[in-house]
Amino acid sequence: MSQTDFDIIVIGGGPGGYVAALRAAQLKLSVAVVEAQHLGGICLNWGCIPTKALLRASEINHLLHDLPAFGFKADGVSFDFQKIVGRSRAVSKQLSAGVAHLLKKAKVPVFTGYGKLDGTLANGKRKVSVAADGQSPISLTASHVILATGARARVLPGLEPDGQFVWSYKEALVPKAMPKRLVVIGSGAIGTEFASFYRNMGADVTLVEVAERILPVEDEEISQLARKAFEKQGMRVLTGAKIGDLQKTATGVKLPVTVNGKTETLEADTVISAVGIVGNVENIGLEGTKIQVDRTHVVTDALCRTAEPGVYAIGDLAGAPWLAHKASHEAVMCVEAIAGRSVHPIDPTKIPGCTYCRPQIASVGYTEAKARDAGYKVRVGKFPLLANGKALAMGEPDGLIKTVFDAATGELLGAHMIGAEVTEMIQGYVIARTGELTEAELAETIFPHPTISESMHEAVLAAYDGALHF
Numbered sequence: 001m002s003q004t005d006f007d008i009i010v011i012g013g014g015p016g017g018y019v020a021a022l023r024a025a026q027l028k029l030s031v032a033v034v035e036a037q038h039l040g041g042i043c044l045n046w047g048c049i050p051t052k053a054l055l056r057a058s059e060i061n062h063l064l065h066d067l068p069a070f071g072f073k074a075d076g077v078s079f080d081f082q083k084i085v086g087r088s089r090a091v092s093k094q095l096s097a098g099v100a101h102l103l104k105k106a107k108v109p110v111f112t113g114y115g116k117l118d119g120t121l122a123n124g125k126r127k128v129s130v131a132a133d134g135q136s137p138i139s140l141t142a143s144h145v146i147l148a149t150g151a152r153a154r155v156l157p158g159l160e161p162d163g164q165f166v167w168s169y170k171e172a173l174v175p176k177a178m179p180k181r182l183v184v185i186g187s188g189a190i191g192t193e194f195a196s197f198y199r200n201m202g203a204d205v206t207l208v209e210v211a212e213r214i215l216p217v218e219d220e221e222i223s224q225l226a227r228k229a230f231e232k233q234g235m236r237v238l239t240g241a242k243i244g245d246l247q248k249t250a251t252g253v254k255l256p257v258t259v260n261g262k263t264e265t266l267e268a269d270t271v272i273s274a275v276g277i278v279g280n281v282e283n284i285g286l287e288g289t290k291i292q293v294d295r296t297h298v299v300t301d302a303l304c305r306t307a308e309p310g311v312y313a314i315g316d317l318a319g320a321p322w323l324a325h326k327a328s329h330e331a332v333m334c335v336e337a338i339a340g341r342s343v344h345p346i347d348p349t350k351i352p353g354c355t356y357c358r359p360q361i362a363s364v365g366y367t368e369a370k371a372r373d374a375g376y377k378v379r380v381g382k383f384p385l386l387a388n389g390k391a392l393a394m395g396e397p398d399g400l401i402k403t404v405f406d407a408a409t410g411e412l413l414g415a416h417m418i419g420a421e422v423t424e425m426i427q428g429y430v431i432a433r434t435g436e437l438t439e440a441e442l443a444e445t446i447f448p449h450p451t452i453s454e455s456m457h458e459a460v461l462a463a464y465d466g467a468l469h470f
């Protein structure tokens with residue numbers, strides 16, 4: 001009979017769950033994963049990875065249309081949209097299979113089905129039941145259960161995804177055809193990435209945001225530059241916008257939108273609703289336990305412990321920021337704590353955030369406004385990519401790097417970037433935040449030439465009036 005009692009059972013096989021299982025196996029704990037649909041979770045199957053595969057295609061489309069600027073001639077460039085979508089699905093499939101392989105190699109059993117907490121044995125062990133279609137439920141036990149069931153798209157009344165006129169991120173990843181006119185509601189990372197993808201593939205896109213600026217969690221200056229760049233690309237951006245009732249017609253949708261008291265009706269083939277996510281807290285056996293839920297997310301302490309001893313929650317289920325690397329980091333921290341290792345709680349100001357639109361956006365730590373609100377006296381440095389040799393050589397001169405330092409200690413409080421390749425570069429500043437580096441240490445750091453990363457150095461120098469190339 002196969003094993004049914006474990007040190008740890010992880011419910012959910014996304015970047016939270018599968019990483020928890022791999023780390024537990026490394027630490028010689030017996031561990032099992034329960035996954036209902038697809039190993040790799042939303043991230044590999046319907047999130048991070050397939051969106052980046054699509055965005056790569058739209059970046060190539062942009063470059064192809066920019067060929068004359070590089071001295072090339074190419075007539076009649078076209079694309080097969082279904083092949084682009086197919087490639088994105090294939091990349092997801094490859095990575096999901098990769099997770100299955102990693103778990104197999106680590107000898108972690110995977111139970112396919114819906115897992116839920118199912119009471120406690122007299123010895124304190126937790127029971128977990130696994131239900132799969134057409135099969136009798138399996139009962140498992142463990143000393144520790146990690147809930148990692150993730151989240152799904154928030155659905156606003158009247159904007160329920162129907163596969164045709166209204167899409168959530170799932171439908172937007174597997175469209176049957178390229179929409180000609182598209183409205184994207186919500187300008188967080190997900191909405192902005194889809195707006196950027198479809199615009200760069202040639203659709204007429206209107207990005208609608210209820211807040212006063214797009215990408216509202218980013219530094220205000222970065223939001224403004226992003227808006228300017230999107231508008232230059234032909235995207236329409238409406239902020240401070242209140243949407244009315246969506247009307248479906250034979251051929252598309254009509255959406256009344258009010259900005260500054262003026263209402264206009266947007267007409268489009270399709271609407272993408274990207275207005276946030278809700279945690280998968282239902283049907284996982286929380287009823288009758290001490291586990292608390294706050295606005296669809298399981299409440300935990302800094303070490304991912306719930307109010308129920310031996311039960312933990314990580315990743316999207318446990319709340320913001322809803323990022324794969326936060327889920328995986330919590331996974332490792334949670335398992336190491338279970339194994340008795342000394343761990344550090346996560347400092348949210350050290351978690352980077354990236355949006356892979358064109359131009360890319362990346363940030364870590366305090367925005368200038370948040371640093372001031374927190375009582376810091378700040379020194380701010382800025383460096384435009386227009387003054388960077390590599391950016392010019394690449395034909396990517398639009399962008400800005402901004403640093404925020406604590407004027408009292410010189411500690412880097414935050415960094416904010418918009419421009420080519422910034423999602424690859426932000427890690428430099430993340431290391432600086434994690435190591436609590438100061439302006440002096442960053443100024444002494446040698447950056448390779450020619451790279452766009454030199455602008456990161458210049459943005460540090462600029463905060464102390466020492467920028468050399470601007």
Ligand SMILES: Cc1cc2nc3c(=O)[nH]c(=O)nc-3n(C[C@H](O)[C@H](O)[C@H](O)COP(=O)(O)OP(=O)(O)OC[C@H]3O[C@@H](n4cnc5c(N)ncnc54)[C@H](O)[C@@H]3O)c2cc1C
Nearest residue numbers: 012014016036041042043047048115150315316322323324
């Ligand atoms: C379009 C889009 C783009 C994104 N892009 C990025 C990005 O570029 N970078 C980034 O960091 N983040 C991105 N994210 C967010 C990222 O996908 C999530 O933060 C991440 O997947 C969270 O990981 P998780 O393990 O907590 O949950 P999930 O990845 O959601 O995994 C949860 C898993 O649990 C399973 N499950 C649920 N209930 C049960 C149950 N009862 N029993 C068994 N299994 C269950 C689900 O099937 C799923 O596989 C994106 C999200 C979306 C939607």
